[in-house]
Amino acid sequence: MSSRIGYIAFNTFREAVRDRVLYNLIAFALLLSATALLVGQVSIDIERLVVVNLGLTAVSLFGVLIAIFIGIGLVSKEIDKRTLYTVLSRPVRRWEFVVGKFFGLTGTLVVNTFFMAVGVFVALLSVAHRFEKMDVPVLAAVYFIVLQFFVVCALALLFSSFSTPLMAAVFTFALFVIGNLSQDLRGFAKTVPGVSGWLANAIAYLVPDFSALNVIGQAAHGDPIPGRLILFNTVYALLYSAVAISGAVLIFQRRNLK
Amino acid sequence: MTATRRVNLVAGTALLLSMAGAVFTLRAIDTARLAPGVQGALYIRSTTVLRRLSLGYTGLLADIYWTRAVQYFGTQHHVGSSDYRLLAPLLEVTTELDPRLLPAYQFGANFLGPRPPDGAGSPGAAVALMKYGIEHNPDQWRLYYNLGFLYYTELKDYAKAADAFAQGAKLPVTNKLLEVLAARMAQHAGEFDTARMLWFTTYQSNQDPLIRQNATEHLVALQVDEDVTRLEKTVEKYRQQTGHLPTSMGDLGRVGLIHGVPTDPKGNPYRLLPDGRIEVQDAKSIPFITKGLPIITKASDEAARPSSD
Amino acid sequence: MSAIEIIDLEKSYLVGFWRKRPKLALRPLRLTIEEGEVFGFLGPNGAGKTTTLKLLMGLVFPTGGTARILGMDMDDPRVKSQIGFLPEQPYFYDHLSARELLNYYGQLSGMPARSRSARVEEMLKRVGLSDAAGVELRKFSKGMLQRVGLAQAVLHDPKLVFLDEPMSGLDPMGRREVRDLIQQLRSEGKTVFFSTHILSDAEALCDRVGVIQNGELRGVGAVAELTSQSQGKIEIIFHAQKVPAGLTALGAEARVSGDMVNAVLPDAQQDAALDLLRREHIRLISLAPVRRSLEEYYLQKLQPAENRKGAVV
Numbered sequence: 001m002s003s004r005i006g007y008i009a010f011n012t013f014r015e016a017v018r019d020r021v022l023y024n025l026i027a028f029a030l031l032l033s034a035t036a037l038l039v040g041q042v043s044i045d046i047e048r049l050v051v052v053n054l055g056l057t058a059v060s061l062f063g064v065l066i067a068i069f070i071g072i073g074l075v076s077k078e079i080d081k082r083t084l085y086t087v088l089s090r091p092v093r094r095w096e097f098v099v100g101k102f103f104g105l106t107g108t109l110v111v112n113t114f115f116m117a118v119g120v121f122v123a124l125l126s127v128a129h130r131f132e133k134m135d136v137p138v139l140a141a142v143y144f145i146v147l148q149f150f151v152v153c154a155l156a157l158l159f160s161s162f163s164t165p166l167m168a169a170v171f172t173f174a175l176f177v178i179g180n181l182s183q184d185l186r187g188f189a190k191t192v193p194g195v196s197g198w199l200a201n202a203i204a205y206l207v208p209d210f211s212a213l214n215v216i217g218q219a220a221h222g223d224p225i226p227g228r229l230i231l232f233n234t235v236y237a238l239l240y241s242a243v244a245i246s247g248a249v250l251i252f253q254r255r256n257l258k
Numbered sequence: 259m260t261a262t263r264r265v266n267l268v269a270g271t272a273l274l275l276s277m278a279g280a281v282f283t284l285r286a287i288d289t290a291r292l293a294p295g296v297q298g299a300l301y302i303r304s305t306t307v308l309r310r311l312s313l314g315y316t317g318l319l320a321d322i323y324w325t326r327a328v329q330y331f332g333t334q335h336h337v338g339s340s341d342y343r344l345l346a347p348l349l350e351v352t353t354e355l356d357p358r359l360l361p362a363y364q365f366g367a368n369f370l371g372p373r374p375p376d377g378a379g380s381p382g383a384a385v386a387l388m389k390y391g392i393e394h395n396p397d398q399w400r401l402y403y404n405l406g407f408l409y410y411t412e413l414k415d416y417a418k419a420a421d422a423f424a425q426g427a428k429l430p431v432t433n434k435l436l437e438v439l440a441a442r443m444a445q446h447a448g449e450f451d452t453a454r455m456l457w458f459t460t461y462q463s464n465q466d467p468l469i470r471q472n473a474t475e476h477l478v479a480l481q482v483d484e485d486v487t488r489l490e491k492t493v494e495k496y497r498q499q500t501g502h503l504p505t506s507m508g509d510l511g512r513v514g515l516i517h518g519v520p521t522d523p524k525g526n527p528y529r530l531l532p533d534g535r536i537e538v539q540d541a542k543s544i545p546f547i548t549k550g551l552p553i554i555t556k557a558s559d560e561a562a563r564p565s566s567d
Numbered sequence: 568m569s570a571i572e573i574i575d576l577e578k579s580y581l582v583g584f585w586r587k588r589p590k591l592a593l594r595p596l597r598l599t600i601e602e603g604e605v606f607g608f609l610g611p612n613g614a615g616k617t618t619t620l621k622l623l624m625g626l627v628f629p630t631g632g633t634a635r636i637l638g639m640d641m642d643d644p645r646v647k648s649q650i651g652f653l654p655e656q657p658y659f660y661d662h663l664s665a666r667e668l669l670n671y672y673g674q675l676s677g678m679p680a681r682s683r684s685a686r687v688e689e690m691l692k693r694v695g696l697s698d699a700a701g702v703e704l705r706k707f708s709k710g711m712l713q714r715v716g717l718a719q720a721v722l723h724d725p726k727l728v729f730l731d732e733p734m735s736g737l738d739p740m741g742r743r744e745v746r747d748l749i750q751q752l753r754s755e756g757k758t759v760f761f762s763t764h765i766l767s768d769a770e771a772l773c774d775r776v777g778v779i780q781n782g783e784l785r786g787v788g789a790v791a792e793l794t795s796q797s798q799g800k801i802e803i804i805f806h807a808q809k810v811p812a813g814l815t816a817l818g819a820e821a822r823v824s825g826d827m828v829n830a831v832l833p834d835a836q837q838d839a840a841l842d843l844l845r846r847e848h849i850r851l852i853s854l855a856p857v858r859r860s861l862e863e864y865y866l867q868k869l870q871p872a873e874n875r876k877g878a879v880v
Contacts, residue, residue, distance in 0.1 A: 092675050246270070
């Protein structure tokens with residue numbers, strides 16, 4: 001059982017790596033990091049600030065785009081184009097397929113993020129000429145971005161399990177945007193009275209909180225990220241991913257493939 | 259079928275448990291979080307930059323900043339903090355993005371002025387905010403009211419307060435009370451009734467639960483102040499009548515100066531001290547009172563708090 | 568033990584804007600396929616052939632009935648390790664090579680690593696793709712994809728093979744190869760269930776056939792039996808420039824092409840016809856009974872339904 005998941009994950013990784021979309025996006029992200037260097041020249045003191053902010057934001061945004069395109073491309077398309085027929089005619093359980101895809105996707109993104117983060121650190125080094133203690137939070141920020149990707153991949157899979165490739169991409173991206181504003185949403189929901197307030201609160205808590213996983217601002221200023229926050233966010237990201245994947249499994253179990 | 263059912267069961271359970279866990283963890287994150295989103299928010303202080311970044315959705319951005327301002331205040335207030343330094347900038351950014359967002363002005367009028375921990379302690383910023391609001395919304399009587407209110411409660415400048423009320427009273431759509439308030443500023447500024455009228459107007463003209471609660475607390479405090487003043491005058495009257503101080507509330511009742519046992523709005527009876535002063539039983543539970551406080555803190559309190567005389 | 572036992576398997580969809588109207592893609596189907604036989608599932612497009620296959624593969628869930636495959640319940644995951652499937656117009660992972668794909672599928676089928684790569688090479692050779700084994704699948708032609716599809720269907724040496732329109736998109740050479748493959752599978756004792764609308768293939772390969780139309784099974788029969796039925800006629804082919812006079816009198820329908828004549832007459836007249844030809848010194852090329860063709864059986868099974876078409880939901 002577990003070996004099949006591993007095979008599926010590896011195959012997903014292989015497909016992703018050979019897909020040219022990936023290279024374009026990575027190139028773009030690296031380009032942006034380089035641009036950050038130029039922009040930083042404008043004002044002497046905020047060089048470092050701009051490099052970290054712009055660089056990490058690029059890693060985050062492009063990573064999300066990659067997650068969506070590759071995720072949707074690999075899963076929705078697979079279902080759409082009947083590649084899945086021959087896979088499922090083998091002793092592969094449907095849930096193994098979903099889980100395997102998830103690990104393959106996240107594995108791809110971890111590798112991507114690694115390369116893009118290296119780019120950011122290189123840019124940082126060329127600006128500051130050495131690594132300082134205040135650079136450690138940047139690592140934490142990168143880790144948080146990876147956690148974000150886990151959630152995005154899980155969501156991409158969830159939506160792929162029941163809608164067309166285009167709709168799945170749209171839903172995932174929409175949820176990413178909303179998720180970044182979720183803290184404001186929760187504050188807002190608290191002010192709504194009555195039954196609709198209850199509903200608003202429920203929705204506000206169910207939306208994935210991406211802003212919690214965004215500590216780019218702090219990392220830019222070199223503020224240390226407390227260990228508790230790292231722990232809680234790790235747990236949150238994993239739990240939320242589990243929610244989305246469980247949902248994907250449940251839906252996919254009963255789906256009639258056209 | 260059992261294999262499928264097993265998978266469904268596991269996945270379903272996993273989904274529910276994870277969801278519960280996620281919500282739970284999120285709440286934990288909220289409390290452990292660093293200054294909720296505000297740091298990042300105010301990193302971009304320039305409104306012009308913000309405007310450009312918002313790609314025209316300034317209204318939405320204003321709403322977001324507004325929600326953040328309320329949250330910020332609420333969080334600080336909840337933990338009993340005295341540091342509200344970000345409230346003024348937050349409200350300023352909000353109103354610069356959307357000058358017609360009235361609730362922001364209302365909030366600023368009520369919570370920028372008072373000293374911490376009841377407010378940000380920046381009456382100057384509050385007045386400036388109201389003036390900015392009036393500039394962009396010259397037909398809103400509430401803003402003139404707020405301005406007059408601020409001059410009255412925080413700055414004790416009754417002339418300017420009267421001015422603001424009068425201007426507001428002249429608007430085509432206004433509250434009748436403004437005219438009355440303008441008139442009262444001249445001679446009856448220090449009276450309980452005037453203050454009560456003000457706080458009552460504030461309560462009536464606002465929907466925000468925080469503002470209303472604040473107004474209610476002030477009205478209760480006014481009642482206590484008034485009660486204590488009245489009772490102390492009664493004690494003095496007794497002393498004049500009998501030549502000595504009453505030993506208990508019952509003494510006052512026996513000579514017909516009071517009826518029954520006088521209680522504060524919380525239901526606790528007022529205490530008569532041997533030296534003739536009246537004391538509130540549980541002063542800490544009633545905010546904003548300036549009279550009837552226990553003597554230990556009374557001296558320092560009188561120095562710190564502006565009295566509503 | 569039968570290879571496949573289909574018991575009242577049924578599939579209906581809800582169609583229409585509000586998804587309220589039921590449409591029966593497959594009426595309750597009862598069919599048994601024996602081990603070791605080659606069974607052809609015949610029918611026009613949209614008859615329900617692919618639906619049946621998808622139901623058996625677990626790609627689509629039945630709205631009624633069930634099936635047993637190799638003695639196990641159709642939902643039993645153990646079934647999958649003993650069966651192979653070639654879908655219609657297969658599509659595979661764009662960026663893998665044929666070799667990588669087969670290896671991956673071998674992994675999924677639980678083939679042990681050591682024997683796997685050898686078997687993959689063997690399969691590639693068998694379907695004639697050894698040269699193109701390292702090329703990315705997105706560059707493959709339709710025929711090549713079909714061959715990869717066949718390879719992956721029999722890669723793990725399954726007892727039962729399902730093929731959906733295996734000849735589609737192939738040139739005559741390709742079709743010949745597929746035919747050979749199916750016959751080879753048969754000789755290995757495997758069971759083959761394939762759907763097609765090309766009758767000549769079915770006639771050549773199948774032990775039994777079933778005819779399906781509009782989701783309903785119209786008839787099942789052994790090919791040998793169906794085509795052995797004599798029509799009561801014989802066909803004589805002989806050398807001549809024109810039809811001999813006496814032959815028409817015997818009730819023959821004849822056709823001349825070049826220097827050959829093709830005549831069909833009642834078999835009671837066989838001896839009389841032969842005498843006539845001998846007398847005229849006409850050279851005989853062949854004499855054979857006219858058999859009923861599978862095509863006729865097929866059309867016969869379909870025909871009544873044409874009239875009932877309007878009544879079908």
